Amino acid sequence: MSKHGTWQGMPRENIPWYPAIDEAKCKGCKVCFEFCPHGVYEWEATKNKPKIANPFECVVGCSNCAGKCESGAIMFPPLTILKPYLSSDNYSSS
């Protein structure tokens, strides 16, 4: 069993869905860190920036924290990247 569980029958670690921070835009407000209930973020006090400490704890398809960031510093891939993972091909054991 995957440490981070599975999504659509695949280990969560195989799904490239998690936030990325544009540090140049980030104002260090901590909203993302305080908002996410899944522990994806840790707070880097020395840099006064969030760190994506647990990317595979991010809920696949969620991008709620990006909407909370007034600086537009949180990025996610487009939802369309998930489509191939929904293919029945991914259920084969090869």
Ligand code: SF4
């Ligand atoms: S919400 Fe945005 S500006 Fe605030 S700490 Fe997170 S990334 Fe930085």
Ligand code: SF4
């Ligand atoms: S998208 Fe959702 S689960 Fe992922 S880091 Fe943001 S709030 Fe947490």
